[in-house]
Amino acid sequence: MKVGKIGIKALVLVLIMFYALAAIAWVTGVEAPEEEEFELGEVTIEDNGTELAISIDEVSEYVTEKIEDAMGSVPEDMEMFVSGAYRATLLGISEVWEGEVPSRDDIKIVSSLPEPASALCFQYITGTGPSMENLRAENGVFEIVLQDGTLVENTSVQHLYELSKNITADDWKFEISSISTGESFVVEVKGDVFPEDFFGLREKVVFGQTASEKEGQEFTWEWSDINDGFQGFEDYEIFEGLEEPAPDSATIVALIAVILAIVILALII
Amino acid sequence: MKFKLGSAYFAILGVITLAFGGLEVVTGLPGIEGLSTGALEIPPDLWRGIIIFFAGAFITAGAFKLRDIHGLGMSTFGSIMLWIIAGCDIFTRIMESIPNGAGGLNSLEGFLATYGPPYSPALFLLPFSLVIFYFIKEVEK
Numbered sequence: 581m582k583v584g585k586i587g588i589k590a591l592v593l594v595l596i597m598f599y600a601l602a603a604i605a606w607v608t609g610v611e612a613p614e615e616e617e618f619e620l621g622e623v624t625i626e627d628n629g630t631e632l633a634i635s636i637d638e639v640s641e642y643v644t645e646k647i648e649d650a651m652g653s654v655p656e657d658m659e660m661f662v663s664g665a666y667r668a669t670l671l672g673i674s675e676v677w678e679g680e681v682p683s684r685d686d687i688k689i690v691s692s693l694p695e696p697a698s699a700l701c702f703q704y705i706t707g708t709g710p711s712m713e714n715l716r717a718e719n720g721v722f723e724i725v726l727q728d729g730t731l732v733e734n735t736s737v738q739h740l741y742e743l744s745k746n747i748t749a750d751d752w753k754f755e756i757s758s759i760s761t762g763e764s765f766v767v768e769v770k771g772d773v774f775p776e777d778f779f780g781l782r783e784k785v786v787f788g789q790t791a792s793e794k795e796g797q798e799f800t801w802e803w804s805d806i807n808d809g810f811q812g813f814e815d816y817e818i819f820e821g822l823e824e825p826a827p828d829s830a831t832i833v834a835l836i837a838v839i840l841a842i843v844i845l846a847l848i849i
Numbered sequence: 850m851k852f853k854l855g856s857a858y859f860a861i862l863g864v865i866t867l868a869f870g871g872l873e874v875v876t877g878l879p880g881i882e883g884l885s886t887g888a889l890e891i892p893p894d895l896w897r898g899i900i901i902f903f904a905g906a907f908i909t910a911g912a913f914k915l916r917d918i919h920g921l922g923m924s925t926f927g928s929i930m931l932w933i934i935a936g937c938d939i940f941t942r943i944m945e946s947i948p949n950g951a952g953g954l955n956s957l958e959g960f961l962a963t964y965g966p967p968y969s970p971a972l973f974l975l976p977f978s979l980v981i982f983y984f985i986k987e988v989e990k
Contacts, residue, residue, distance in 0.1 A: 594943075595976075599976065602964045602968070602972075604961060605962060605965035605966075608961070610961045610962050611962055612958060612959045612962035834954055835947055838943075838947065
């Protein structure tokens with residue numbers, strides 16, 4: 581009976597406190613400080629002593645130009661592959677060089693994804709891409725090694741485009757390493773980043789040309805969502821093996837203190 | 850006299866609740882966006898809307914026979930439905946007000962701002978529905 585009364589008192593107290601706070605907030609018109617949103621940084625490397633900050637737009641422009649030159653048009657989901665590869669590079673570099681700026685000729689990237697847009701993104705960063713002679717003074721290493729260990733020697737856009745027909749979520753693995761120290765980090769995109777039917781739908785829409793209008797629209801939504809995730813989500817949300825930052829212990833203590841305060845006040849009243 | 854006034858009060862409250870519930874149902878339909886005016890915001894949530902709509906229907910139906918235990922029970926039941934929805938809103942705001950979303954504690958401005966407008970109709974209607982306790986006590990006498 582007593583416990584029941586305390587419960588009711590605590591509930592009344594919470595209600596009074598809530599409406600009092602709501603009234604204060606409404607009358608004073610207080611606004612929350614702007615939340616810190618995730619910002620897609622730039623890939624910073626050194627090329628023969630010169631620091632370069634490579635933005636995703638710069639990479640996208642290069643990739644679009646090269647794919648257009650080779651195929652005459654750009655596959656609609658190209659942007660998603662560029663974003664994924666760019667994010668993987670950002671994470672890989674931060675993990676291997678830990679805040680240091682790597683030299684371009686020290687970077688080695690091994691991709692398991694046989695696809696032209698992601699490959700061109702990695703090639704641009706390592707300075708190994710086509711027509712890059714005037715854009716770089718030195719270059720790193722870029723390779724495509726399939727899951728079964730096969731090295732893809734022909735990295736032409738056409739060939740990779742054909743290979744990309746059968747890719748799955750498991751192929752989104754990239755090993756970024758330092759040639760000088762041998763230290764490496766494997767960036768693996770989480771499987772649940774991709775909707776279940778995504779790669780089947782991609783094959784149908786991009787390669788099969790038999791997709792209905794509805795399927796085409798669905799595919800556009802799906803790859804756009806994935807692309808938004810690559811550009812806006814935190815690392816732990818899209819890549820395997822990274823832990824979500826634990827809540828501050830002060831938050832837990834504050835929550836316990838609030839609950840205790842309500843119970844104590846209810847007891848006093 | 851008290852019960853006549855009470856009947857009128859709960860009939861009006863019930864109709865208002867019913868109307869807000871209807872609006873939430875309509876805004877919850879696909880392709881329709883939520884409504885917002887001043888401090889009031891109608892969230893586009895179909896299921897919430899259905900609960901509030903029926904809460905309004907029960908409050909109104911019970912309001913006309915408030916002296917009778919069945920009528921009072923119906924209005925109380927409608928009020929409880931409303932409290933559940935408002936309670937969820939209050940609980941959400943309390944939980945959101947303490948952490949800052951980045952693993953730390955919220956600032957004072959951030960904490961207070963969580964309690965600021967816009968408010969859902971359930972939050973506006975909750976204090977008015979608490980009058981039901983007065984009539985429960987009256988019937989108990």
